Amino acid sequence: MKIERLPDAQLDIMKELWKSEKPLKASEIAKNLSEKHAWKVPTVHVLLSRLLAKGLVFADRSSYSHRFSAAISEKDYMQSQSSTLLEKSGTRIHTMFAALIDSADITDEELCELSRLLDEKMKEIREKKEK
Secondary structure, eight states: OOOOOOOHHHHHHHHHHHHOSSOBOHHHHHHHTTTTOOOOHHHHHHHHHHHHHTTOEEEEOSSSSOEEEESSOHHHHHHHHHHHHHHHHTOOHHHHHHHHHHHSOOOHHHHHHHHHHHHHHHHHHHHHHHO
16 A cells, blocks of 8 residues: 655654554644644644545544544555655665665664564565465
8 A cells, every 4th residue: 555655743643643552632642742843732633634634544533522543554654655765766675774774873672673574574485485
């Protein structure tokens, strides 16, 4: 599924929804983001309406205070953005991966996790070939 790149403000709201284990009211989102943004609740409502129009957010309107949750996972969003970047740059995935790990302040734990993910993917590919 191709998802257009979100403006930073909308992405900040999506990050809050992804972090939360329950649907959030606009006022909760505004409070959670108050250190980063001086948004009032109506501003958050405008941003949420844009995300709703894109199909990226669900709205529970069963009570007076509407509650919002993500309609897509963070992983799906990141996969879509990564694919778009690969297409636009015309580069190969290993080149992009090498650039990311070279440019980031990557920890030993993160490298171990990446190694584990690569091992899992290699195992998955081998199993598909054997079938």
